[in-house]
Amino acid sequence: MNDGLPPDQIRRLAVTRANDPRVLHAWAGRRMAEAPLEGLKWARRARVADPLAPPPRHREALALWTLGRTREAETAGLRGLLLAPGDGPALINFGNAKKRHGEDALALRLCGWARAAGAPAHMADMNAALLHLRHGDFVRGWPLYRARHRMLGADPATIWPELPEWDGRPIAGRLRLITEQGIGDTIMFLTLLAAVRPRVGAVTLLVTARLTAPIQRSFPDIQVIAPDTDRSLGPLPPAEAWICAGDLPAVLGLSNDGPVRPAPYLTADGHKRRTLRDRLQRRHPDKRLIGITWTSQAEDGWRRTVAPTLWHALSDLPDVALISLQYRASRGDLAAFGDRLEVDHGIEPFDDLDGLTALVAAMDVVVSPPNNTVHFAGALGLPCHVMLPVDPDWRWGLGREDSLWYPRTRLFRQQRDGDWAPVVARVATALRHWPDRTVKSDS
Numbered sequence: 001m002n003d004g005l006p007p008d009q010i011r012r013l014a015v016t017r018a019n020d021p022r023v024l025h026a027w028a029g030r031r032m033a034e035a036p037l038e039g040l041k042w043a044r045r046a047r048v049a050d051p052l053a054p055p056p057r058h059r060e061a062l063a064l065w066t067l068g069r070t071r072e073a074e075t076a077g078l079r080g081l082l083l084a085p086g087d088g089p090a091l092i093n094f095g096n097a098k099k100r101h102g103e104d105a106l107a108l109r110l111c112g113w114a115r116a117a118g119a120p121a122h123m124a125d126m127n128a129a130l131l132h133l134r135h136g137d138f139v140r141g142w143p144l145y146r147a148r149h150r151m152l153g154a155d156p157a158t159i160w161p162e163l164p165e166w167d168g169r170p171i172a173g174r175l176r177l178i179t180e181q182g183i184g185d186t187i188m189f190l191t192l193l194a195a196v197r198p199r200v201g202a203v204t205l206l207v208t209a210r211l212t213a214p215i216q217r218s219f220p221d222i223q224v225i226a227p228d229t230d231r232s233l234g235p236l237p238p239a240e241a242w243i244c245a246g247d248l249p250a251v252l253g254l255s256n257d258g259p260v261r262p263a264p265y266l267t268a269d270g271h272k273r274r275t276l277r278d279r280l281q282r283r284h285p286d287k288r289l290i291g292i293t294w295t296s297q298a299e300d301g302w303r304r305t306v307a308p309t310l311w312h313a314l315s316d317l318p319d320v321a322l323i324s325l326q327y328r329a330s331r332g333d334l335a336a337f338g339d340r341l342e343v344d345h346g347i348e349p350f351d352d353l354d355g356l357t358a359l360v361a362a363m364d365v366v367v368s369p370p371n372n373t374v375h376f377a378g379a380l381g382l383p384c385h386v387m388l389p390v391d392p393d394w395r396w397g398l399g400r401e402d403s404l405w406y407p408r409t410r411l412f413r414q415q416r417d418g419d420w421a422p423v424v425a426r427v428a429t430a431l432r433h434w435p436d437r438t439v440k441s442d443s
Contacts, residue, residue, distance in 0.1 A: 021050035036066040054084035088119025100391045122150030134394040142250035166241035168251030173240030174202040180244045187375040189245035191262035213354040218267040262405045264381035272358035284321035291363035293326040296371040303389045304369040306420045308336035313428040315340040378406025385427050390417045
């Protein structure tokens with residue numbers, strides 16, 4: 001049964017062939033994205049219909065993983081492997097479960113076994129890349145990170161087949177730089193643009209339209225272009241080579257102790273920033289403005305959510321005003337914060353990234369679990385306290401308290417899965433003893 005069939009067709013089949021494990025498995029896959037708990041129910045029905053089939057076990061494991069029930073997910077994945085020990089994708093899924101519990105060495109071996117067992121090479125390579133990178137093994141990690149192109153089903157070389165991919169060596173002509181990933185990744189990888197510019201004659205930078213204004217302001221001497229809504233591009237000036245932003249670390253040789261260093265670059269609209277800060281300071285005189293977000297709307301956002309009630313440790317500080325930078329904040333969350341959180345600034349961060357840039361720049365400090373906002377703060381050169389879950393994303397490394405990407409970012413790590421209270425308490429202590437307790441100037 002093909003998961004790619006139209007949802008209505010799969011839904012009808014789930015009614016007319018209610019005991020067909022292939023139909024149940026396919027419908028579980030369709031329900032996963034919108035309702036993981038319902039996807040889990042249908043995956044388990046498929047498993048009951050065919051107890052010896054591995055795919056329902058794998059889908060059950062994925063649903064449990066999405067719901068945060070990681071030990072159950074690991075058990076379901078292991079049972080699937082026992083039914084089909086040579087199943088490559090199952091080995092990768094089981095490796096992800098082991099990674100979540102800190103067993104990175106085993107997870108890396110499982111990537112190799114999965115590749116040998118016939119799993120798609122890009123899946124195994126990408127998972128291996130992320131494991132290497134979060135351990136700081138950039139020599140092996142950056143080349144494997146190119147597997148993300150195959151994960152997305154796109155070959156960047158087909159965009160301009162007449163041009164070579166840039167290898168980092170100096171060129172006299174123009175470089176076309178493509179920011180092919182999400183907002184946070186785009187902001188982060190462009191911290192390497194300062195290292196690119198001395199090596200090339202000129203740069204044409206392609207970004208999503210949502211970022212055009214802040215990026216063009218930040219790089220006034222660079223040509224910044226956004227594709228049209230239909231993803232088409234108009235005529236571009238001649239170029240000598242191209243590269244994707246996510247491949248800059250590999251060609252520049254980025255490492256923890258190498259000569260290439262990421263550099264803050266983002267520039268806010270000065271008038272917007274001053275207007276926002278003046279308004280907030282009038283409401284909160286002699287208070288430090290602490291911009292916060294408390295959740296992420298990513299697929300694993302449940303792992304990066306710090307409940308509103310836990311922020312009292314910060315809002316109770318006598319010289320602090322908490323300012324919401326949260327995109328698409330729910331009414332329930334705002335009600336839980338009550339008058340401990342300032343929300344009346346007129347910026348909806350999701351809809352207005354240029355406004356978000358100005359709002360973040362108006363803060364004294366940003367405090368947040370990892371999401372797009374911390375990248376804006378880091379690239380602005382603003383002090384930022386990032387609260388990390390037990391199993392952090394590769395870009396934050398393991399163990400370190402500083403950030404490779406942003407010089408004024410501090411990392412506060414969770415010690416137990418889901419236990420944010422001690423993390424918030426450490427942030428509160430850091431703010432209480434912050435050396436610079438003066439409110440910054442409005443210049």
